[in-house]
Amino acid sequence: MAVAAVGVLSVVSLAVGAAGVGLGELVGSDEGRSLLTLSRWPRTAALILSGAALAVAGLIMQQLTRNRFVAPSTAGTVDAATLGVLTSLLFFASAPVMGKVLISTAFALAGTAVFVVLIQRVQFKDVVFVPLVGLLLGGVYRAIAEFVAYREGLTQSLSVWTNGDFSGIIQGRYETLWLAGAAAVLAYAFAHHFSAAGMGRDFATGIGVDVRRVTALGLSIAAFTTAVVVVTAGAIPFLGLIVPNLVTMAIGDNLRRTLPVTAMAGAALTLACDILGRLLIFPYEIPIGSIAGVLGAVIFAALVLRKGNRYAHA
Amino acid sequence: MIAVDNLTKSYGPATVVDGVSLQLPQTGITSIIGPNGAGKSTLLSMITRILGADAGTVTVDGVDVFASPGKKVARLLSVLRQDTSMTARITVRELVEFGRFPHSGGRLTPECRAAVDEALAYCDLTELESRPIHELSGGQRQRAFVAMVLAQDTRYVLLDEPLNNLDMAHATGVMRLLRRLAEERGKSIVLVLHDINYASAHSDRIIAMRDGAVVHDGPPESVITPHALHEVYGMEFTVHRIEGDWIAAYYR
Numbered sequence: 001m002a003v004a005a006v007g008v009l010s011v012v013s014l015a016v017g018a019a020g021v022g023l024g025e026l027v028g029s030d031e032g033r034s035l036l037t038l039s040r041w042p043r044t045a046a047l048i049l050s051g052a053a054l055a056v057a058g059l060i061m062q063q064l065t066r067n068r069f070v071a072p073s074t075a076g077t078v079d080a081a082t083l084g085v086l087t088s089l090l091f092f093a094s095a096p097v098m099g100k101v102l103i104s105t106a107f108a109l110a111g112t113a114v115f116v117v118l119i120q121r122v123q124f125k126d127v128v129f130v131p132l133v134g135l136l137l138g139g140v141y142r143a144i145a146e147f148v149a150y151r152e153g154l155t156q157s158l159s160v161w162t163n164g165d166f167s168g169i170i171q172g173r174y175e176t177l178w179l180a181g182a183a184a185v186l187a188y189a190f191a192h193h194f195s196a197a198g199m200g201r202d203f204a205t206g207i208g209v210d211v212r213r214v215t216a217l218g219l220s221i222a223a224f225t226t227a228v229v230v231v232t233a234g235a236i237p238f239l240g241l242i243v244p245n246l247v248t249m250a251i252g253d254n255l256r257r258t259l260p261v262t263a264m265a266g267a268a269l270t271l272a273c274d275i276l277g278r279l280l281i282f283p284y285e286i287p288i289g290s291i292a293g294v295l296g297a298v299i300f301a302a303l304v305l306r307k308g309n310r311y312a313h314a
Numbered sequence: 315m316i317a318v319d320n321l322t323k324s325y326g327p328a329t330v331v332d333g334v335s336l337q338l339p340q341t342g343i344t345s346i347i348g349p350n351g352a353g354k355s356t357l358l359s360m361i362t363r364i365l366g367a368d369a370g371t372v373t374v375d376g377v378d379v380f381a382s383p384g385k386k387v388a389r390l391l392s393v394l395r396q397d398t399s400m401t402a403r404i405t406v407r408e409l410v411e412f413g414r415f416p417h418s419g420g421r422l423t424p425e426c427r428a429a430v431d432e433a434l435a436y437c438d439l440t441e442l443e444s445r446p447i448h449e450l451s452g453g454q455r456q457r458a459f460v461a462m463v464l465a466q467d468t469r470y471v472l473l474d475e476p477l478n479n480l481d482m483a484h485a486t487g488v489m490r491l492l493r494r495l496a497e498e499r500g501k502s503i504v505l506v507l508h509d510i511n512y513a514s515a516h517s518d519r520i521i522a523m524r525d526g527a528v529v530h531d532g533p534p535e536s537v538i539t540p541h542a543l544h545e546v547y548g549m550e551f552t553v554h555r556i557e558g559d560w561i562a563a564y565y566r
Contacts, residue, residue, distance in 0.1 A: 066401065192420025196412060199402055202364050202395050207466065208388030208416040252446065253402040256420075 002264035009271035013044040046174040048267040050229045053180035055266025057222035058240025063198035069131035071240035072226040079141035080111020081230040108223035163289030164234035180228040191255035238296025321370035332526035345513035348523035362393040388416035391470035392463040407443040413465030433465040453484030473505040514538045522546045
């Protein structure tokens with residue numbers, strides 16, 4: 001079902017655009033074909049890849065921390081990645097995109113690692129308390145980033161990274177996202193290890209899983225994907241939080257089964273948000289970050305307030 | 315054989331397990347009893363390398379549990395812990411499949427599937443296999459965890475208070491299941507128990523601990539005695555022979 005949704009939404013995404021070129025012309029005329037390869041296809045592919053990758057990153061983080069409220073946006077990962085891009089821009093301005101991605105990944109990983117160490121140290125492991133620590137930590141990273149950006153006149157760039165916008169995506173400007181897709185595939189190869197780690201440290205140790213190593217791998221994948229998306233298109237708020245929650249609620253926590261569905265659902269939601277953003281004030285656009293922010297907040301609130309929900313006693 | 319040599323664990327100034335040395339047999343049921351804080355669970359956690367030791371060694375059939383790869387150890391001994399309250403939403407079958415992890419690393423072979431099927435049937439769970447574990451009753455969940463350990467197919471099975479929160483029917487059911495495992499499969503089952511009468515009725519050997527040390531070690535008839543139990547728990551017991559079992563009374 002999720003695959004079909006992604007298929008349909010991809011076609012819609014390809015068909016919608018300010019140039020008013022329909023599907024027939026996209027493949028039928030030379031002009032249409034160049035529009036397709038230059039702009040429409042890159043944008044659609046970018047949406048699918050970032051949506052899938054961010055959702056998978058959220059799923060892994062949720063499993064490894066055993067907390068359903070932990071995601072790239074609530075564990076400081078996005079903010080640390082942003083600080084990383086800013087740093088790369090200031091000190092390694094001439095670095096290629098890949099260089100920026102790697103610097104941003106290093107920051108995201110370090111930032112998330114601080115979070116993980118913090119939550120392992122605190123005794124009080126309340127379901128809501130844990131992501132609050134992450135949000136606080138993210139706030140600190142964000143404040144540092146904003147201070148630096150303000151001094152360097154880069155405050156506008158900050159919002160570009162934290163509030164995703166795919167309107168600038170054209171051929172040659174999105175290809176790094178394939179790496180995020182590759183990271184998601186790698187995550188699938190280790191799905192069972194993540195599931196085992198999600199059952200708890202003692203449980204995992206009992207069946208011979210090295211939790212430390214699995215956690216390091218999983219967080220590296222999550223940090224890398226987040227960094228790639230932040231550098232290329234900007235983070236999409238709530239995505240990594242709500243998609244894994246909706247999917248695991250429906251089909252459980254066995255990642256072999258859950259991970260591909262999460263990826264597809266993430267892609268579908270991203271496509272839908274972007275299409276909505278393009279249609280609402282056509283021919284202008286609302287950035288996907290804003291649409292996802294509003295929609296995500298509503299879904300998230302519904303999840304938390306749902307009657308008899310599992311968070312109340314989780 | 316599991317050889318425990320001079321195992322020690324301290325938390326700050328408190329020594330919880332104090333230089334314990336013992337050998338656990340290749341078959342049969344061995345129960346570890348003792349008052350709260352005697353170090354039973356800590357000892358079990360160290361033997362199963364879930365907790366690191368401050369000093370001492372544990373070898374399982376010659377394999378050092380602390381120094382060997384996790385998977386290798388997990389093919390020799392399996393462990394069932396006290397805290398089986400799970401927030402993960404997985405089915406009974408998926409839980410049991412985790413037991414095959416040390417053998418196949420998550421990619422189930424036909425042999426694995428057969429082992430899972432058999433473990434489910436053995437624990438009378440075939441009909442519940444697609445139920446989520448959090449929807450099960452305490453007794454059913456405990457059986458599901460025993461099935462997982464069974465699928466792991468190790469010679470040594472260590473359980474930390476497997477009867478916790480179970481009513482009499484379920485507790486007896488779990489003990490019978492473990493007894494069958496020991497007899498029919500020739501496994502060595504080591505469990506921490508609070509109920510000394512369950513220990514007495516089902517064990518081949520009882521190890522009694524107090525203050526981090528082993529104070530009595532032997533068959534039920536030598537440990538379930540007023541004198542020995544008084545030493546362990548510091549209270550009065552009367553022991554009765556009922557239908558071949560030594561049953562301790564301590565309720566008044």
